[in-house]
Amino acid sequence: MGDEFGVGLQPYLQIPSPLRSTTIRHTLHFIFSKGYSLSIEQMIERNDHQKGREVEVSGCIEVRSLGESNIPSFWGNSLQPGRIQVEIASDNEELTAATRFERTDKQVITIKTPFALDWWNQEGRAPHVTINITVFAPFCGCIDDLVLKVTSLDVLLDASLNIYSVDTTVITTASGNVHVPLPRREIDQQSPPPILKSRRIFIDTISGNITGWLPLHHMLRLQSASGNISVELDLESTYWNSAVHANLSVETISGNIDIRTRYTFYAQIGSRIAKKEPPARDYVVELTSVSGSIEAQVVMASRGIFRSEAGDLRLELLPFLLGSRDDGVSHLETSTTSGRTTVFMLEPLYGNAPVADDAASIMACFELANTIHSPSSNLAGLRSSHRSTSGSIMVSYPQSWIGKFSAETWGKLSITGPSVTITRSNTGGPTAVEGLNGEGTSFIRMHNNSGDLAFHVGEP
Numbered sequence: 001m002g003d004e005f006g007v008g009l010q011p012y013l014q015i016p017s018p019l020r021s022t023t024i025r026h027t028l029h030f031i032f033s034k035g036y037s038l039s040i041e042q043m044i045e046r047n048d049h050q051k052g053r054e055v056e057v058s059g060c061i062e063v064r065s066l067g068e069s070n071i072p073s074f075w076g077n078s079l080q081p082g083r084i085q086v087e088i089a090s091d092n093e094e095l096t097a098a099t100r101f102e103r104t105d106k107q108v109i110t111i112k113t114p115f116a117l118d119w120w121n122q123e124g125r126a127p128h129v130t131i132n133i134t135v136f137a138p139f140c141g142c143i144d145d146l147v148l149k150v151t152s153l154d155v156l157l158d159a160s161l162n163i164y165s166v167d168t169t170v171i172t173t174a175s176g177n178v179h180v181p182l183p184r185r186e187i188d189q190q191s192p193p194p195i196l197k198s199r200r201i202f203i204d205t206i207s208g209n210i211t212g213w214l215p216l217h218h219m220l221r222l223q224s225a226s227g228n229i230s231v232e233l234d235l236e237s238t239y240w241n242s243a244v245h246a247n248l249s250v251e252t253i254s255g256n257i258d259i260r261t262r263y264t265f266y267a268q269i270g271s272r273i274a275k276k277e278p279p280a281r282d283y284v285v286e287l288t289s290v291s292g293s294i295e296a297q298v299v300m301a302s303r304g305i306f307r308s309e310a311g312d313l314r315l316e317l318l319p320f321l322l323g324s325r326d327d328g329v330s331h332l333e334t335s336t337t338s339g340r341t342t343v344f345m346l347e348p349l350y351g352n353a354p355v356a357d358d359a360a361s362i363m364a365c366f367e368l369a370n371t372i373h374s375p376s377s378n379l380a381g382l383r384s385s386h387r388s389t390s391g392s393i394m395v396s397y398p399q400s401w402i403g404k405f406s407a408e409t410w411g412k413l414s415i416t417g418p419s420v421t422i423t424r425s426n427t428g429g430p431t432a433v434e435g436l437n438g439e440g441t442s443f444i445r446m447h448n449n450s451g452d453l454a455f456h457v458g459e460p
Contacts, residue, residue, distance in 0.1 A: 022093035025086065030107055032082035032137050032163075037145035038107050040084070042131060044151050045100075045112040054116050055095065057152040059131035060176075064158035066136035080138040084109065090129040099129055137163045145169070146198070150176055154208070157181075157194050165198040172204045180212030182232055209255075221249040228292075230258040235278040235299065246281045248298065256292040256311070265297040265316055265346075270460055272347045272398050274318050280351030283320055293339070302330055309337040312391070319348040319379060329441075332384040334393075340451075341386060341393045344460075347400055348379045378402050380440040392452045395444075399458045402440025407455055408432040409448035417457030 030038060040061065066082065088111070090096040095117065102110045117127050131153060137143075142164040148155055151174045159181040171178055180194055200219040203210055209227045214220060215234040222229050229250055250257050266275050283301040287294050293311035298304070301320040306313050313334055321330065334341050379401040386393050392411070399419070407413060413431045415422065424434040437457045446453055 022096045023087060023089040024096055024099075024101075025088075026084075026101060028084045028086070028103065028109065030082050030084060032080045032141040032143050034142045034144065036107055036143055037147070038082075038135075038143055039145075039147040040109045040111075040133065040135070040149070041147075042111045042133075042150040042153055043113075044115050046115050053126050055114055056126050056128040057113050057131060058128070059133070059152075060154045060156055061133040061135070061148055061150055062156045062158055063135045063137060063146075063148075063161060063163075065139045065141075065160045065162045067139050080141045082135070082137045082141065084136070085134045086111070087132045088129065089132075090127070092127060095127050095129050099131070137161075140164070148172070150174075152176055154179070157196065157212075159194055161194040161196060163196060165196065167198070168200045168202070169196065169198040170202045172202075173208045174206045175208055176205070177208040177227070178203055178205060178210045178212075180214055182213045216246050216248055218245055219247045219249075221247075223251045224255045225253045226255055227252070228255045228258070230256075231260070233259060233261045233298070235261060235264065244281060245284065247284045248286070250287045252289045252292045254291045255289070257287055257289055257294045257296070259287065259296040259298055261297050261299065264299060264318060269316055269344050272459070274346055274349065277349060278318075278320070280320070280322070280349075282322055300330070300332065304330075304332045306333070307335045308339050310339055311336070312339040313341045313343075315341075315343045316346070317343065318346045319382060321348050321350045321379075321381065322352065329381045329383060332382060334386045336388045336391045338390050339388070340391045341388055341395075343386065343395045345379075345397045345401070347398045378438075378440055380442050382442040384442070384444040386444070386446045388448045388451050390450045391448075392454075393446060393448050394454045395446065396456045396460060397444075401442055401457055402438035403442025403444070404434070404436045405444040405446070405455065406432070406434045407446040407453055409446075409453040410450050411448060411452040413452070414454040414456075416455070420457050 032038065044057065086101065088096055088099050098114050098117065100112045104110060111131060113129055139162050145168045146165040147170045149172045153173065154176045155171050155173060155178045157180040194213060196215055197217065199217055201214065202221045205224045205227050207226045208224065210222050210224060210229045210231065213232045213234060222231065229252060250259060263276050264274055264278050278299050281301070283299045284303045285298050285300045286305040287296055289308040289311050291310040292308060294306055294308050295314045297316045299318045299320055301322055304317060306315055313336060315334070319330060334343060379398060380403065386395055407415065408430050410430045413433065415433060415435065417437060420435055420437050422433055422435040426432045446455060
C-alpha cells in the first residue's frame, strides 16, 4: 500500500508550483531631431527549449506626442528630447526575466522573448507575456527615419500625434494590427487628425489588419498577406518633398482592400463631380490582391492599376489630367479572373503640377488651388483596359470622355450613351463591337471571356 501510494504521488510532486507574477518597467530617453533615426524592434528568439511550451506574446506599441509647441522643430536644428516607456509583465517571474531588453545604440532598442520554455503546466494556459511600449515624441518633433518592427504587438499611432519623420516611416508586424484613429467628423480644430509628415510610409503585416487614417505624401505602401486593409487617405500634403508625385501601393494575398478619400468623394456613388479638389500632383495608384475584394475611392493621374484574381473590384475614380506631363496620356487597367468589376468615373480635373521635387516646389505646392480647373472640358488622353475571364464588367464613364472603344465577350454585351456611335459589330462567335464617343484621343479596350459586359457613357 505504501509503495502504491508513493508511486501515485510521484508525478504530482515533480510538478513545480507557478512563480508569482511580476512586472519590469524601463524608461529611456532619446533624441527626436533632424539628423537622427529611431528604431524599435520586438522579436521572438529561438532557443534550446523548442520542445517546451510556446510562449504567447501580446501587447501594443503606441506613438504619441508629448507636450505642445507653436513652432515645428522641422524648421530648426535644436535637439528635441523624447522618451520611451517599456512595460514587460507576466504571471511568472521566470518568464518576465527571460524577456530580454537590449539597447544596442542610443536610438536602437530591441526586445526579445524566448520562443518556448520548459513550462510547469503542460496542459493549462500557455506561458504568456505582455509587452507595452509607449513612445513619447516631442510635439511637432522632427526625425529622419522612424522604424517599428514587431512580431506580435499591435501598433497604434495616437490621435495626439504630430511629428515629422522627414524621410521614411517603416512599420512591420507579423500578427499585430496597425491602427491610426479616424477624425470624428469633418476636420476642424476640435477634432484634428493625427499628423505624420513622412515622405515615404511603408506598413507591412502578415495576418494583422491595417486600419485608420493615413497621409499620402510622396509614397504610401501598404501590404498584408491575410489581413484586411481599410484606410482613409489624407491628400492635403504640403510636404515640400511631395509636391510632384504621390504614389499609392496597396497589396494583399487574401485580405480585402478598402481605400476611401472622403474629403474628395461623396459618400454615395452617383455624382460625377468631386466633392473637393485635391492638390495637383501625379497620383500613381496600384491596388492588387489575389483573392481579396478591392473597394476604392481614389484620385489617379498618370496611372491606375487594379487587379484581383478571385475578388471583386468596386471602384470610384477621379482622373486628374496634368498639363505639364510630356505625353499627356494617362493609363487605367482593371483585371480579374472570376471577380466582378464595377467602375464609376467622375468628371476629370485638370491642373499643372510642379515640375521637380526641389526647393522651388515648396511655394508651388501652396499655390496649387489656383492651377486647378474643375471640371476639364473633355476627358481625352486616357488609355483604359478592362479585362476579366468569367466575372461581369460594368463600366460607367462621364459624358466628357471622348475617344474610341472596343468590347468583346461571349456573354451579354450592352453599350449605351446619348452620344455613343457603333462603327463596327460582329455577332459570329464572341460578340464584338467598336465605336466612339465624340472625337478625342482616349481609348478603351474591354474583354471578357464568358462574363457579361456593360459600358455606359453619360449621366448615371
